[in-house]
Amino acid sequence: MVPAAAGWVATWTSPGPLPLTGATPVVVRDGVPVGTVTLTRDSVSVTTARRPDPRTLDVLLGERVLDRSDDPDAGLRGPVPAAAPPLDLGPAYDVDPGVAGPYATVTEEYDEGTLPFPGFPSPMEVRGHVVRPADGEVAGDRPLVLFLHGRHSVCYSPDGGGGGGWPCGPDELPIPSHLGYDYLQQTLASQGFVTVSIDANAINGLDYRSADGGADARSLLVRHHLDLWAGWSASGTYAVDTDNVVLVGHSRGGEGVNRAAQDLGSDPDITLSGLVYIAPTNFATQTASYLPAVTLLPGCDGDVSDLQGQSFVDVARDVTTDDTALKSSVLIPYANHNYFNTEWTPGLSQAPSWDDSYGEGVCGRGTPTRLTKREQQAAGTAYVGGAVWLMTGHEPDALDLFDGTLGHVASTGDNPARSHAVNGGRAMRALGGRGTSAATPTPAVDASARVCVAASGQGAAGCGGRSRLSSPSWASWPSPGQQLSRQLHLTWDQTGGSGGLAFGTPLDLTASPALDLRVISDVREGRSAVRVRVSDADGRSVEVDPLDGRRLDRFGATTDRRTAVGYAQSIRVPTQALTGIDPSRVTEVELVGASPTGGLFLLDVAAVPATLPPPPSQRIPTIEMGRLTVPEGDGDGTEQVDVPFTVHGTLTRPAVFAVTVMDPEAWLEQPEPQLVQLAPGEAGGTLAVTYESDTRDDVRLRSLLLDARPVSDVMPSSSLGELRIRDDDPTPTLTLEPAARTITEGERAAWVIRASAASDRYYSLQLRFVEAPGQDVAEVGDLNARWAMRHFGPVPPGRELGGYRTRIPTFLAAGRLTRRVRIPVRTDGVREGVEVIRAEVRGVYSSRRLGVIGTETIRVRDAR
Numbered sequence: 001m002v003p004a005a006a007g008w009v010a011t012w013t014s015p016g017p018l019p020l021t022g023a024t025p026v027v028v029r030d031g032v033p034v035g036t037v038t039l040t041r042d043s044v045s046v047t048t049a050r051r052p053d054p055r056t057l058d059v060l061l062g063e064r065v066l067d068r069s070d071d072p073d074a075g076l077r078g079p080v081p082a083a084a085p086p087l088d089l090g091p092a093y094d095v096d097p098g099v100a101g102p103y104a105t106v107t108e109e110y111d112e113g114t115l116p117f118p119g120f121p122s123p124m125e126v127r128g129h130v131v132r133p134a135d136g137e138v139a140g141d142r143p144l145v146l147f148l149h150g151r152h153s154v155c156y157s158p159d160g161g162g163g164g165g166w167p168c169g170p171d172e173l174p175i176p177s178h179l180g181y182d183y184l185q186q187t188l189a190s191q192g193f194v195t196v197s198i199d200a201n202a203i204n205g206l207d208y209r210s211a212d213g214g215a216d217a218r219s220l221l222v223r224h225h226l227d228l229w230a231g232w233s234a235s236g237t238y239a240v241d242t243d244n245v246v247l248v249g250h251s252r253g254g255e256g257v258n259r260a261a262q263d264l265g266s267d268p269d270i271t272l273s274g275l276v277y278i279a280p281t282n283f284a285t286q287t288a289s290y291l292p293a294v295t296l297l298p299g300c301d302g303d304v305s306d307l308q309g310q311s312f313v314d315v316a317r318d319v320t321t322d323d324t325a326l327k328s329s330v331l332i333p334y335a336n337h338n339y340f341n342t343e344w345t346p347g348l349s350q351a352p353s354w355d356d357s358y359g360e361g362v363c364g365r366g367t368p369t370r371l372t373k374r375e376q377q378a379a380g381t382a383y384v385g386g387a388v389w390l391m392t393g394h395e396p397d398a399l400d401l402f403d404g405t406l407g408h409v410a411s412t413g414d415n416p417a418r419s420h421a422v423n424g425g426r427a428m429r430a431l432g433g434r435g436t437s438a439a440t441p442t443p444a445v446d447a448s449a450r451v452c453v454a455a456s457g458q459g460a461a462g463c464g465g466r467s468r469l470s471s472p473s474w475a476s477w478p479s480p481g482q483q484l485s486r487q488l489h490l491t492w493d494q495t496g497g498s499g500g501l502a503f504g505t506p507l508d509l510t511a512s513p514a515l516d517l518r519v520i521s522d523v524r525e526g527r528s529a530v531r532v533r534v535s536d537a538d539g540r541s542v543e544v545d546p547l548d549g550r551r552l553d554r555f556g557a558t559t560d561r562r563t564a565v566g567y568a569q570s571i572r573v574p575t576q577a578l579t580g581i582d583p584s585r586v587t588e589v590e591l592v593g594a595s596p597t598g599g600l601f602l603l604d605v606a607a608v609p610a611t612l613p614p615p616p617s618q619r620i621p622t623i624e625m626g627r628l629t630v631p632e633g634d635g636d637g638t639e640q641v642d643v644p645f646t647v648h649g650t651l652t653r654p655a656v657f658a659v660t661v662m663d664p665e666a667w668l669e670q671p672e673p674q675l676v677q678l679a680p681g682e683a684g685g686t687l688a689v690t691y692e693s694d695t696r697d698d699v700r701l702r703s704l705l706l707d708a709r710p711v712s713d714v715m716p717s718s719s720l721g722e723l724r725i726r727d728d729d730p731t732p733t734l735t736l737e738p739a740a741r742t743i744t745e746g747e748r749a750a751w752v753i754r755a756s757a758a759s760d761r762y763y764s765l766q767l768r769f770v771e772a773p774g775q776d777v778a779e780v781g782d783l784n785a786r787w788a789m790r791h792f793g794p795v796p797p798g799r800e801l802g803g804y805r806t807r808i809p810t811f812l813a814a815g816r817l818t819r820r821v822r823i824p825v826r827t828d829g830v831r832e833g834v835e836v837i838r839a840e841v842r843g844v845y846s847s848r849r850l851g852v853i854g855t856e857t858i859r860v861r862d863a864r
Contacts, residue, residue, distance in 0.1 A: 012215030017516065019135030025207055087333065087416040087553055089645035090406035095397045097385030098411030101191030104139040107182075117217045120206045121165055124221050126142070126228075127199040129178050129563075132238070133173050138192045141241035143273070143392040144229060145188055148222055149177040150279075151214070152249020152344055154205040157353035157786040166205025174201050175351040180341030181248075185233030188388060194240045195611030198225050200253070207252075210446050211705060213283055218256025220264045222247065223358075226260075228268035243271040246388050250340055253281020261288040262622050262717040265649055268802060272476050274325075274391030274615075276384055279337050281307035284719045285475075285482050285709060287315040289620040292325045292424075294387040294402055298335035299471060299567070300363035300370060304358040309473035310568070312365055314454070315605065317422040318485055319710050321434055325583050325615035327423030328387075328402035329472075332379050333419050334362065339376040347372065374464050375415055378461075379621070382409040383417065390612075398611055404516055406548045406724060415692075418553065419572040420518050425609035430502050431486040434712070436505040439605070441488055445496030452601070453484040463601055471520050471566040473603065481658035481709040490526055490591060491599035498533065501605055507538055509583040512607040515573045516590065520566035520601040521552040528552045530591045532573050537585040543592060547572040550594045568603060571807050579815035617777035618851055621714050623657055625706050625721025631728045632702075633693045643685035643706060643723050647714070647824065651680050655714035659721075661689055662705040678714060689723050697729045698760040732757040736814075736841050736854025745863040746827040751856060753819045763812040764844040767821050770855060771802035778860055784824035801837060829864045835860045 013169055108130040114123035133142065147376040155168035156175055168174050178199040185195040200221060207214025226245070228727035232238045246290065253276035274292035279301050287293070293316070295309045309329075316327040336357040338344035344353050355365050362369040380400075386409070390402065400407060404420045422428065429439040441449055455475045456464035463474050470476065478484060490499040509515060520526055530552040535541040553569050571591075575583055589605045626644035633639055660673040674687065689704060706721030714804060732755040739750035753765060771777065780788050781797025788795075792806055812819045823837070840855040843850040 004718045005482060009513070016192030017260070028310055028684050041820075052104035062673075068118040073737070077174075077561075082674055086547070087418070088406065089414060089416050090548070091408075092410045093397075093405075093407045095389070095399060095400075096382065096393055096410050097191075097388070097389050097395070097401075098409055099188070099309050099496045100187050104134040104191050105131055105186055105189040106134045107131050107742050113238045117203075117220060120217070121201070122202055122206065124202040124217065126221075126224060127178070128196045128225060129182065129185070129198075130194070130196045131182065131187055131193055131230065131791070133188040133195040141233070142192055142194045143246065143247060143388075143394075144240045144242060145195045145246045146222065146229075146257075147178070147181045147185070147227065147386055148196065148218060148227065148247070148249045148253035148256050149180060149197070149200060149341060150253045152177050152202045152341075152504055153351070153733050154201040158831065166202055173523050174350075175343060177201065177343050180343035180349075181250075182346075183377055184381055184384055185343060188282045188385060190511070191385070191389075191394075192488070194227070194238060196225070197221070200256075203652055209704050211722070212718075213255075213281075214252065215255050215284065215776050216718060218253065219259035222257060223264060225355075225445075226264070226267075226270045229838050242269060243393050244273050245270055246274050246276065246391050247272065248276040248384060248388075249280060251304060251337065252281050254312075255284070255286075257283055257287060258282070258312065260292055260719060262286065262620075262715060263436060264617050265622070266617075267468050273393075276311050276387045277312055278340050278380065278384070279307075279313065282308050282311045284716070285311050285315055286715055286717070286719065286822070287319065287327070287710075288315060289320050289323050289715060289800040290616050290618055292391050292615050293327050294383070295329045296340075296383055296748035297331050297333055297334040297567075298337060298340075300335060300357040300374075301337040302358045302363075303337035307472035308476070311475075313422055313658070314353050314473055314485060315483075315710065317430070317764050318433070318483070318712075319426060319712055319715065320620065321437065323423045323616070324425050324613045326399075326402065326421055326612060327507050328419055328420075328421040329420045329568065330377070330381070330383050330402065330417055332371070332415075335376045335379060336363075336369050336370075339371070339373045340380045342377070342575075343358050344647075344813070345373045345818050346387055371415060375413065379409075379415060379417065382412050384639045389755075396612065397663065399469045402570060403608070405813060406572075413619060418569055420516075420569070421570050422518075422606070425611075425613040426516070427507060428584035428604055428606045429501060429507060430604035431488060432503070438504045439501040440504070442500050442590055443500045445497065446494055447492040447593065449488060449499040450489050451486050452488055452489050453596045454858050467524065469522070469524060469566065471568070471601075473520060473566075473568050479707060479709065480557060480660040481707060483658070483711055485603075487520075488602040489522070489599070490602060491522065492593040493597050493858060495593055495596055497593040498590045499534070500588060500602065502588045503586070506585040506587050507555070507589075507605070507607055509575045509586055509607050510612060512575055513585075513610055514575055514608040515578075515589065516606045516608050517571040517573075517591070518568050518603040518605065518606075519552065519571055519591070520568050521554055522599030522601065523554055524565060525597055527590035527595070528593070528600055529595035530536045530571070530598070530600070531594050532571065533579050533588075533592050534573070534581060534586055535588040535590075536581040536583075537587050537677050538582065540581045541588075542578050542580050544573055547574055548627065552598075552600060553621075566601065572608075585645075590854065619649060621647055621655065622717035623708055623714055624648060624718045625659075625708050625716065627722040627724070629724040629726060632725050634728070635693045636695065637693065638690050639689055639693045641723055643689050643721055644684060645683040647678065647682060647722065648717070651678055651682055651714065653680055653713055654678065655718055656711040657714050658709045658711055660707045660709075664705070667796050673709070675711065687721070688792040690724060691723075694756060694760075695729055697731050698727045698762050700727050701725070701767060702727070704857065727829050729755075731845070732759050734841075734850065736856050738858045740858070742859040742861060743825065744861055745825055747825050748822040749858045749860065750822045751839060751841065751858075753810075753841060753853065755812060755817050758817055760813050761845065765812060765819070765851075766842050767808040767810065767839050768807050769801040770838050770840050771800075772836050772857060775836045775838075776833065776834040777802045778837045780791075780861070782825060782828065784826050787824050825860055829863075832863055833862070
């Protein structure tokens with residue numbers, strides 16, 4: 001714990017390198033983040049305005065509590081819950097992408113050298129693991145499927161252990177994470193697809209150096225590989241169709257392929273057909289609009305435990321109004337994070353690996369509800385394969401796996417999954433919707449209804465309220481500029497209680513086979529059952545049962561902290577059941593309680609199209625935030641700098657994005673986000689960023705991050721801009737002097753560290769005893785016994801101080817000119833004559849070593 005200009009910096013240092021996982025460490029007090037985190041290879045620091053009690057802080061990584069070395073799962077365990085009712089499997093789908101195809105396959109490797117990335121001391125490797133149909137097995141160019149693995153340990157030692165640094169040490173081997181999807185590649189290749197899984201170990205070992213967690217680096221690596229494949233396609237090296245490409249990313253690889261899709265834009269050599277995200281991160285809350293995408297969410301994910309990848313779907317609903325590309329989310333209830341990659345799976349991996357699902361309950365290790373590694377990989381094969389089939393045009397009937405249709409894939413056995421979707425030709429209605437999609441709450445009857453924002457926190461305004469209820473469709477810790485959708489929270493305590501949405505523009509169901517409602521079951525209210533009431537513009541209504549029954553699914557059990565979260569699910573009503581109303585002018589859809597008590601959150605209502613429309617060829621314009629470095633200046637007030645941003649692509653309509661200036665040293669004082677309005681045709685602009693200048697010395701280079709978030713019709717891609725302020729004030733000098741050159745036994749020896757001027761940074765200082773040749777040097781036993789034990793430990797009292805190199809830490813706080821270091825000298829009653837204590841002080845200032853500041857001697861005379 002050290003002072004800083006904006007308060008205090010608390011640092012936790014790991015016994016070894018920080019675990020390399022998809023999640024990023026967060027410092028919390030009572031489960032709530034307390035500041036902006038700064039990472040090194042083995043430490044986590046957070047800046048707070050007030051001095052915190054370190055005993056009240058925890059360092060979370062996914063579901064692990066890192067700072068509790070004796071029990072990293074502490075705080076996550078609760079009573080073992082009773083399992084919820086089993087989920088209905090539904091009928092088997094007509095297609096099964098998990099079954100191997102008829103074609104023989106070949107496996108190849110390529111190594112195309114390295115690729116540098118700004119800020120990384122070592123380049124990225126360019127290696128790929130290729131599995132494709134054997135020559136002569138299938139005619140014509142085949143679609144390409146590229147896999148990008150996530151963030152995992154990078155090196156291991158064959159005799160145990162391994163480091164987190166990159167490159168690997170001389171006795172270490174790289175962990176082949178890119179080989180972990182070979183089982184998926186073999187199945188897809190046997191079905192006629194060319195597949196490649198690329199190596200990203202260098203990024204994993206170095207991405208703590210990037211403010212965006214390595215997303216830009218992953219994007220660059222993916223695009224470089226795609227450029228190679230475009231060249232090989234053109235030369236005939238591979239029979240591959242680079243106009244029909246699907247990107248698959250796991251964990252941080254999911255965010256990486258999403259960023260790559262945005263950065264590609266309308267590349268003439270590569271055409272993306274879709275994206276598949278497996279347990280992905282989405283720290284920047286982005287989405288690749290106008291591209292089909294499927295997100296797989298493992299319900300027992302102990303790494304990306306908030307399942308933030310759901311935002312790829314939810315953001316897509318609101319950021320544009322004309323996106324006809326399907327965005328689907330598939331919940332695999334009892335899968336974990338790691339088992340989708342065999343190189344992260346115990347018993348299958350070459351390097352040490354682990355089950356990431358911590359704690360107990362239905363997600364506990366070894367419980368019968370959990371999927372085995374083979375069951376989980378079967379589910380991965382089926383749903384990744386199904387997404388590839390659908391996106392490449394291989395099998396349109398694979399849509400049933402992703403559009404909310406209840407059913408199961410035969411090759412996954414009796415393990416259920418649930419899907420729901422937005423866009424894909426749906427006519428949507430939602431609270432806060434734009435244009436024709438706008439809706440408002442209907443009056444609640446015999447029920448309670450409130451509009452809430454999609455966040456687990458946010459006090460009473462958040463959908464999670466003040467309880468611990470959470471949902472992947474709610475932001476856990478929203479950033480200031482993050483746009484939060486609104487949902488309708490409906491509860492009832494008697495059968496027949498109702499509430500729902502009224503539409504400003506009537507919904508036309510005449511060409512739609514079904515009406516879909518996306519809801520989240522409020523698991524605190526028991527197992528809810530509902531009917532659906534649909535009303536037309538003439539006031540006529542019909543009340544019907546949902547296609548798959550009245551009861552809403554409860555995933556897991558209500559007393560388990562992780563599986564008690566509310567997952568979105570689809571309620572479907574066949575249009576043919578809506579008799580007695582005009583289906584072309586539907587103005588209200590309400591949910592009616594069919595259980596004595598219950599509760600749910602209504603996300604949106606949609607008319608399902610009869611056929612899936614082709615995705616548009618357009619791409620959403622993107623924003624690249626600029627970076628500037630400026631001198632602080634010698635003013636004594638507010639300075640303003642215009643930081644540029646660039647629009648890539650063409651804006652054809654007004655667009656909006658939000659920017660928040662993030663000061664890591666003053667996070668509690670962050671201003672409200674700026675809404676930036678863009679006119680059609682605009683190619684860029686500037687953002688006015690202000691800061692306070694002065695003539696006092698400060699950190700040599702202060703960084704203000706500009707965090708951009710999407711609002712409407714534009715997507716920040718390189719979303720972190722930066723203003724770096726170089727301090728131009730003189731650095732104070734330090735001197736050392738004794739408070740008194742001679743003291744008497746029983747008094748304190750004191751050294752004064754003095755700065756020539758006040759600074760806004762702190763000095764980290766160490767006092768060390770040194771030898772005094774030719775003089776009688778005091779011994780450890782001449783000091784106060786308790787003080788000596790605390791600083792030296794059990795050492796012989798007759799040992800000279802000058803021969804003992806214990807460092808006594810201290811600091812000079814920001815704004816202070818002096819610091820005293822006092823050492824108590826005891827009265828021993830022995831006539832020894834004059835002894836001396838000689839000490840030197842070394843310092844570190846703003847991460848810069850100052851060396852020895854001074855060396856001074858204090859004489860100690862006998863007490864009389």
